[in-house]
Amino acid sequence: LSSKFESLNYEICENQLYRDAEFKSGHQLNLKRIQLNRWIACFLIGIFTALAGVVIDILVSTSANFKFNYVLQTLVDKCDDGEAIAGGGCMWLVQLAWMAYNCSMVFIAACLVIFWAPIAAGSGIPQIKCFLNGIHIPEVVHLKTLVVKVFGVSAAVAGGLCAGKEGPMIHSGGAIGAGISQGKLHKKLDPGFFREFRNDREKRDFVSAGAAAGVAAAFGAPIGGVLFAIEEGASFWNQALTWRMFFSAMIASFTLNATLTYYFKQDGLLSWNGLANFGVFEDKKYTIWEIPLFLLIGVIGGCTGALFNSLNYRISEFRKKFVSNKWQRLMEALLVAAVSAFTGFVTLFVVDDCVPLGLGENRTEGLNRLYCKKGEYSAVANLFFANPEESVKSLLHSPIGSFKPTTLLIFAIEYFVLSVWTFGLAVPSGVFIPALLTGAAWGRLFGLGVEWLFPNVAGMDPGKYALMGAAAQLGGVVRMTISLTAILLEATKDMTFGLPIMLVLMMAKWVGDFLSDGLYDLCIELSEVPLLGWNAPKMARNITAGTVMRSDILAMEKRVRVGRVMEYLTATSHHAFPVVDRIDESDISRLPDYGRLEGYILRTQLVALLKKRAYRHEWEEDLVGKMMSEQDFIEIDSDEVLPEVGDEDENAWMDLSPYMHPHPHRVPLNASLPFIYRLFRGLGLRYLMVVNEDNRLRGIITRKDVARFR
Amino acid sequence: LSSKFESLNYEICENQLYRDAEFKSGHQLNLKRIQLNRWIACFLIGIFTALAGVVIDILVSTSANFKFNYVLQTLVDKCDDGEAIAGGGCMWLVQLAWMAYNCSMVFIAACLVIFWAPIAAGSGIPQIKCFLNGIHIPEVVHLKTLVVKVFGVSAAVAGGLCAGKEGPMIHSGGAIGAGISQGKLHKKLDPGFFREFRNDREKRDFVSAGAAAGVAAAFGAPIGGVLFAIEEGASFWNQALTWRMFFSAMIASFTLNATLTYYFKQDGLLSWNGLANFGVFEDKKYTIWEIPLFLLIGVIGGCTGALFNSLNYRISEFRKKFVSNKWQRLMEALLVAAVSAFTGFVTLFVVDDCVPLGLGENRTEGLNRLYCKKGEYSAVANLFFANPEESVKSLLHSPIGSFKPTTLLIFAIEYFVLSVWTFGLAVPSGVFIPALLTGAAWGRLFGLGVEWLFPNVAGMDPGKYALMGAAAQLGGVVRMTISLTAILLEATKDMTFGLPIMLVLMMAKWVGDFLSDGLYDLCIELSEVPLLGWNAPKMARNITAGTVMRSDILAMEKRVRVGRVMEYLTATSHHAFPVVDRIDESDISRLPDYGRLEGYILRTQLVALLKKRAYRHEWEEDLVGKMMSEQDFIEIDSDEVLPEVGDEDENAWMDLSPYMHPHPHRVPLNASLPFIYRLFRGLGLRYLMVVNEDNRLRGIITRKDVARFR
């Protein structure tokens, strides 16, 4: 486990200041004001997350316009003048132009990531998952990351990589949640809004609202968004928070849709949408005998998903070792962009699958003219060169005969390989859409197979199987359960396929879990984050607190000398120190013998006390003038440089009792690991004290100590 | 707070037996088997819940058939022969026959409830809510209750009361969940299935699955069902449990639909359904300027909902005092049945609202012939005499002009009053459908008003407003939030109106909460159940464990004499006794001075030990032969009669150490109430020990001690 990651401080420090606040006049009113502000912040989070989605969508579609209208059309027109339409050197010209365009886009994305915000690479869902789990990953919700994410993913998708914009949307949502709730853009640009939310607890809640809004904007799935935020993190179900998350998600979904329909000047102003919507099934029916087939699809999805994950894991390990250099990573990104474009063209050339117009072609005009006769379009181009969301839609809804089986097979394999390679590149890129697309392709192929086997059954529709395949592949890769069902149901806008989608996802998860871990969990494992899963490891009933804890504790007495505090703060990086009633020399060990547990104090609080010089030279001296207020403790960063303390102050006394948390959670030495695990998960703990039968401090357990057991 | 209600024991007792189980060979396999059984149980819960729904639906529709085809049609035919069609003595005949039929139905329902299972009265949602919150309400999930609920609600609805079958469906689901997981029908009928689930923890989880399945069956809303179960109870979000609840819900929804479509021989075998489905909106659109109107509807709904609640509360208080006798309660039920039928006929007679056929009439054939010309039907009959679900549908989907404003107004008021009176009668009856129907009526009226004010706006549709009105009224009454949104979205089968429904529900909740409590909370308050809400009471930071706890504890030493145990068990009804290392006489108080906390032991465990005579006469005597196994502790009921203990055993020794929970949750005396509250809610606690700075036992806190603070 890496020591780079610290825990978020979700627990309320119920010290004297906190308790006294209740006696202040206007306290009730203040609570109401804060409550109102929470709703306002959630409203803003919804709006801004949607706007991030709008920016991405508009950038991608503008780029696609440019590519098709200028790059392609112009060249093809030129070719038309000179040479024969199909084949020849002209094709190479088009291909080169296309590749050049894609590579330059990817160059932008990769440069942004590599040189400015490396944390913005990838989908961002693992990072958000960790954050919601209670782990602070540096820079993960910073403004810089947000900007790189939004523009980077637009460039990556515009550059034709096998990348989705949905994962990055979720990360962006989280970053927006953090940004808005903190009410400032940067340390130096601080208008001072929402000061009351400047603590880890509130921040984490707002990040979950942002993540929900991100899902809602990405898939038009507000309920799915809420379920996602809960499934992936919120440590306990809190009704009020859930309701606010739902509000954010609804607002995001609404705003995105209203803005995009306005921008693209379509009618139906406020009907439902989202970045990725998969169209409505006209012919919604399935029969009971199809359910075994769906289950089979689930099994296949579990296997291919696990294959995806383990291949990607290998590649990531390889990358970690051999592609560590910035320039190497840039080159790799460019290489993948080139190979992706190249693969498309080669397939287009090799697989001759021209289909009469009108079967649901996407916008791939110029290309069709290159490879197909008039009145026909290329099914391959439809898959490889259109917007991936559009490709998913055509796989789901095109009538039978729109795609040849070979096309589907080759596409599924190629896209699978490309997306394995793409995920983990130094560009912002999600895995949702690539997985859905791969799955939809082989699912449709499966559907064609079923149709071929049972030709006499009416009501067959390969699109249905494409949907199941998409669900299976995605489920096999990410292993999300209830939230993914909700997302897919909302994105297809009806509930008919609820049961089969659920069954497929369940099979995919079971089979997949049998073969490998989920993709996000593998990412998290690779980055050595101390994530706490849902359940304690199996066979842990006999592991006790005594084994889990660290016993070489650094603790303090309530009256402590400034010198001692400085020593602790400089010598260690611990973020909290238990407070005990007395510390004695021990005869038997190097470690002192700690007395009864009285509380704990955070590093940030100690830093604040030192900064404000809240100490006195004689213990009896009056401290009234130096009593700190709650305000003084806000916004002290634990990484902050320690204040200088002069030699004359070294021996001054600090009184910790009004500031420490006076009743920390504690367990006896014989508490079992599952018991400790439930405390950590159920209450969102950061520190747990271990005491002996006399309530004397014997050890400390942090998230990392617990996460060590897998 | 009533002492009738005990807590469920959600905590795992991690004693020596539990720990040793891990060392047994086959332990891993056993865990897997249990896991598999959980899924099987959830599958069965889904199936049987759906079947309960099917039974209710078929009974209700058979009765309606009978009423319309035989009672009504025959009489009306007779009238046709003799007298003029409209008016006259014949109408009285029809009316009397109708009332007699309804009253006899309600008689059945009321007798079942009053004389067999009083707990089955009402909607059952409050009871399920309490159960999921961790409170054991006697008989609430028994087979008897289930039977009465299913047949009683069928009879009540068939008897034309303003009663829904959805709430009772949820209760039935919960009862089925409990029944199936316990694998026995009754104490005496025990085939011995699912022995491993015979504890409160598993039971509670399965009841939540059953409740989710109930919602899914009632509304065709599996996601809504899961959210309901979580919102109303599950003390913490547990991913695996949620997934199983979802599975149950899906299966229920699927089975209900498949069976009903088969029974009613409709096509579209596996499209979505549920008992109450509100039809699909053809014209799904709304514009931004309508949102303030929706908010206004939300405000109205909050007010009328609060009015409903406080009126109903008054009536319930009145009932508690003056209608306590069984016969009085029966009479009241019959009276309400008669008044309901009478009101319908009077309205039919007074309000002359005949509408051309083809605007979406329900089956009210005979009645139409009585009051309307040929080729017309009575809009009033459509509302009063059809199946309430059908009436909701026509309010939502009928074209403009199907209902006169006066009809709507009169209907809304009359139905409101009747449903206030009906809820709380001694029959199983839910409030969902009555509230939806009332709301849909005034919502549609609101829509007509809007149309009249803005006649030039195209796309106006009163049905949309009816939907919002229905949501507002229901939200104002029950105050559920996210789960209700999901239920309504799933029941209307599309997501278009997601944002407005959410906004309406939010407004209704805010306004309603300002004016009164939610209906279910009022029910719970009336029955004095120690429910723990989501949040600790406000202004509780300075209430400490020392204030909350009971300090006159009865505790034991680890070695305890049988006589002492018997004394404790007979003299008190406490369900757990702390175990301390020593008990000394105290000089200062009547209470003994307890030593260090070592664990706690449950009453059921003590009873089991006594039953198996697990004690010895000399402390040094070997106890190996008498060591209990885990099996011995299962299925000991705490209400069980205590075994007789002979005088010679009074002085024998019991050794509690291998059986007690060795590391109970503890807090120091200065822990605050919110802190304790979070522990109880987050971990589903039943007992919390309070210790002093030396870890000496000073008090005990149970759910009731916490719930006392509001």
Ligand SMILES: Nc1ncnc2c1ncn2[C@@H]1O[C@H](COP(=O)(O)OP(=O)(O)OP(=O)(O)O)[C@@H](O)[C@H]1O
């Ligand atoms: N006050 C302390 N005295 C001694 N050991 C400590 C103390 N606090 C934490 N530890 C131990 O140090 C190790 C690293 O701890 P960790 O980094 O989790 O603590 P932290 O930096 O205080 O908190 P976090 O990283 O969670 O923000 C853990 O094994 C933990 O038990």
Ligand SMILES: Nc1ncnc2c1ncn2[C@@H]1O[C@H](COP(=O)(O)OP(=O)(O)OP(=O)(O)O)[C@@H](O)[C@H]1O
């Ligand atoms: N062992 C005990 N000794 C003394 N008082 C107790 C003991 N157990 C519970 N109490 C107190 O008795 C009162 C009634 O308790 P309650 O009925 O909640 O306990 P219980 O019957 O043991 O558990 P429950 O009712 O939750 O199943 C509470 O105030 C509680 O603090």
Ligand SMILES: [Mg+2]
């Ligand atoms: Mg650390």
Ligand SMILES: [Mg+2]
């Ligand atoms: Mg009790």
